[in-house]
Amino acid sequence: MITARRVVQFGFLTLTVAGVFLFRGNAERWCPFGGVEALHTYVTEGNLTCSLAVSNFYILAGVLVMTLTLRRAFCGYMCPIGTISEWLQRGVARLGVRPVRLPYKLDRTLSLLKYPLVAIILFFTYKTAELVFRGFDPCYALISRHGEDITFWAYVVSGGIIAGSLIVVMPFCRWLCPLAAVLNPFSRFGFTRITRTEEACVDCGKCAVACPMAIPVNKVRQVTAARCLSCLSCIEACPAGETGAVSWGPPGLVGRRWPVGILIAVLLFCTATAVAASYLFPLPSFTKTRGRKPAETATAELAIHNLACRGNANLLMYYLERDDMFEIPGFIKLEAWPGPGTARARITYDPLRCDEATIKHAITEPYYDALGGLWRLSPFQIEGYDPLGTTEGDTTRDP
Amino acid sequence: MQHKVVVNLFVGCVVLASVPALAGPAEDAARAFADGKALLAEAKFDEALKAFVTAARTDVGNQEYHQTFFMLRQVVRMRKRIQRKQGPDQWMSMARALRTFYHDHRIYSESLPLDRKIHEQHLAPDSAVMLAETLLALDKSAEAIEVLGGLGKKDASPRTSVLLGLAVARQGRIDEARALAGKANVGNDAGPRVFYELARLRAATGDSQGSLEALTRSFELTPPSRLDVLRAEAKDCTDFSAFASSADFTKTLKTQSSIEESGCSKGSTCGNCPKRATCGCGKE
Numbered sequence: 001m002i003t004a005r006r007v008v009q010f011g012f013l014t015l016t017v018a019g020v021f022l023f024r025g026n027a028e029r030w031c032p033f034g035g036v037e038a039l040h041t042y043v044t045e046g047n048l049t050c051s052l053a054v055s056n057f058y059i060l061a062g063v064l065v066m067t068l069t070l071r072r073a074f075c076g077y078m079c080p081i082g083t084i085s086e087w088l089q090r091g092v093a094r095l096g097v098r099p100v101r102l103p104y105k106l107d108r109t110l111s112l113l114k115y116p117l118v119a120i121i122l123f124f125t126y127k128t129a130e131l132v133f134r135g136f137d138p139c140y141a142l143i144s145r146h147g148e149d150i151t152f153w154a155y156v157v158s159g160g161i162i163a164g165s166l167i168v169v170m171p172f173c174r175w176l177c178p179l180a181a182v183l184n185p186f187s188r189f190g191f192t193r194i195t196r197t198e199e200a201c202v203d204c205g206k207c208a209v210a211c212p213m214a215i216p217v218n219k220v221r222q223v224t225a226a227r228c229l230s231c232l233s234c235i236e237a238c239p240a241g242e243t244g245a246v247s248w249g250p251p252g253l254v255g256r257r258w259p260v261g262i263l264i265a266v267l268l269f270c271t272a273t274a275v276a277a278s279y280l281f282p283l284p285s286f287t288k289t290r291g292r293k294p295a296e297t298a299t300a301e302l303a304i305h306n307l308a309c310r311g312n313a314n315l316l317m318y319y320l321e322r323d324d325m326f327e328i329p330g331f332i333k334l335e336a337w338p339g340p341g342t343a344r345a346r347i348t349y350d351p352l353r354c355d356e357a358t359i360k361h362a363i364t365e366p367y368y369d370a371l372g373g374l375w376r377l378s379p380f381q382i383e384g385y386d387p388l389g390t391t392e393g394d395t396t397r398d399p
Numbered sequence: 400m401q402h403k404v405v406v407n408l409f410v411g412c413v414v415l416a417s418v419p420a421l422a423g424p425a426e427d428a429a430r431a432f433a434d435g436k437a438l439l440a441e442a443k444f445d446e447a448l449k450a451f452v453t454a455a456r457t458d459v460g461n462q463e464y465h466q467t468f469f470m471l472r473q474v475v476r477m478r479k480r481i482q483r484k485q486g487p488d489q490w491m492s493m494a495r496a497l498r499t500f501y502h503d504h505r506i507y508s509e510s511l512p513l514d515r516k517i518h519e520q521h522l523a524p525d526s527a528v529m530l531a532e533t534l535l536a537l538d539k540s541a542e543a544i545e546v547l548g549g550l551g552k553k554d555a556s557p558r559t560s561v562l563l564g565l566a567v568a569r570q571g572r573i574d575e576a577r578a579l580a581g582k583a584n585v586g587n588d589a590g591p592r593v594f595y596e597l598a599r600l601r602a603a604t605g606d607s608q609g610s611l612e613a614l615t616r617s618f619e620l621t622p623p624s625r626l627d628v629l630r631a632e633a634k635d636c637t638d639f640s641a642f643a644s645s646a647d648f649t650k651t652l653k654t655q656s657s658i659e660e661s662g663c664s665k666g667s668t669c670g671n672c673p674k675r676a677t678c679g680c681g682k683e
Contacts, residue, residue, distance in 0.1 A: 366470045368496035375499060377466045387469065388455055
């Protein structure tokens with residue numbers, strides 16, 4: 001079962017590395033913690049923090065379902081930081097370096113550090129609507145291919161994690177990971193549990209030694225600790241494994257050895273469902289409304305070039321709210337899916353007061369910014385719309 | 400052997416013949432665009448618009464042609480619309496937009512009637528400054544003195560003093576202009592335009608060193624996106640002609656802006672953008 005877990009870990013790590021370095025994808029949009037960070041801005045303002053996407057919410061939902069089912073299996077099977085950290089320790093263990101086991105109380109105290117840390121991160125992220133700590137994030141340093149806003153401190157933290165991982169098993173995951181702080185309350189109510197059958201236990205303590213999260217498995221009947229990764233290392237280490245001294249499964253159905261394949265299947269199902277949902281039900285990542293919704297509305301679905309990010313979506317709204325001769329009268333709602341190349345935008349309007357042509361004009365025509373005292377040229381081009389169509393000064397349309 | 404030579408010659412001829420055909424549309428577009436610019440400089444708006452649309456249609460991928468056309472098309476619409484009856488706010492908004500366009504393209508003769516009308520309606524220091532600017536650009540310094548002189552003491556500002564000094568210098572009253580330059584009290588918080596006009600005033604009074612200092616400050620305070628327009632204006636400005644060929648002036652023209660200006664890098668994702676946090680809505 002450990003081998004199966006390693007295969008899954010290797011698979012997800014390879015997927016992340018290939019996605020980032022080979023296909024140069026935006027791995028940030030698949031980070032579940034991104035979903036936590038983006039939540040407040042999305043709910044209150046209707047748009048997402050730059051570089052995040054609605055897929056962050058889907059993957060967060062998938063991970064939460066996973067956690068309610070399999071405890072923190074995401075950390076033990078999928079997270080690249082967890083995998084790297086664990087494998088580093090196992091690497092040096094093969095060289096004969098034994099991991100340091102901290103006293104239980106000290107370990108528990110250190111594990112509380114992640115809660116104030118996540119509170120600080122979320123407070124400033126929600127307050128500024130920006131990923132203010134991203135430059136310090138070791139995971140971002142990896143998935144951004146050393147992004148331009150990465151600071152020296154990201155590498156200090158990375159170095160610290162690497163150095164720490166050589167002497168302690170998964171120190172970041174145990175003590176500092178902000179996602180772990182978010183998942184722990186859900187994990188506490190996790191459906192599946194590790195159960196120790198006292199009658200069959202030989203009290204060798206090998207299960208506790210094998211646990212990467214330093215859970216004293218040999219001292220409890222059922223592992224309720226939120227930090228359990230469902231890695232099943234305890235079961236693997238148990239010399240009485242075949243007799244079922246330590247087992248994993250749903251409560252009431254323990255005592256038998258559930259195949260690890262079920263765990264992996266649930267894990268992959270949650271992930272695949274989240275990924276599929278993000279493509280099948282693509283919620284707009286930017287929503288803004290102006291005016292009161294009339295009884296009757298119409299929508300214009302436009303494919304817009306240069307609508308690359310939230311900043312551009314804000315700029316598009318700025319053009320839709322212009323107050324010059326191309327002003328759009330009445331209600332306007334912009335729902336956009338900013339992205340590279342040509343991005344989708346849905347504009348809802350009052351058909352009694354304007355039409356699609358008015359909207360297209362507003363988006364593409366230059367705008368005089370009275371405050372700045374300068375002319376602004378629209379960076380947007382609408383697919384299938386030829387603004388050169390109206391060649392004369394005032395022929396086709398004089399707003 | 401002979402056969403190969405003939406084939407090579409034929410291929411060469413085909414390639415040579417196709418070069419002008421390939422380069423044709425871009426060249427035609429460039430020519431039409433240049434014609435449009437020349438027509439615009441002569442304030443022939445409708446003709447310029449036709450030339451620009453030809454350029455944009457001929458070289459479809461050239462964004463500069465497209466944007467220039469869009470801009471002029473809107474100006475042409477505004478020019479027609481502003482003559483119709485409408486509310487004072489709407490009129491003022493359009494008048495200011497048109498004036499900005501005229502000044503950006505140095506079509507001062509078109510700006511003058513607008514500036515006069517704006518000043519007639521407002522009689523404010525701002526409108527006086529706008530009118531004086533245009534009058535000076537059209538070498539009507541006597542009228543500029545009259546306009547600026549008409550402002551009360553409480554309406555005087557470093558900018559009005561500088562413009563008045565410049566107008567006075569144009570009248571040949573250099574000592575008086577020098578005194579106005581000294582009294583102008585242009586603080587470090589003044590805008591780039593004030594420093595630019597101070598540079599002109601100092602140049603007109605023979606203070607080339609002071610002029611270059613003010614010009615340097617003006618460039619430093621100008622947003623990067625507007626720097627090229629100001630550089631071109633400085634290059635063509637007759638006030639600087641006394642030292643326009645000097646190395647110092649050339650060096651000053653290369654002064655970079657110290658203003659941070661947001662702008663999207665148009666990358667595929669914001670993930671790597673250093674301006675991610677400040678790109679905002681592109682308004683700043």
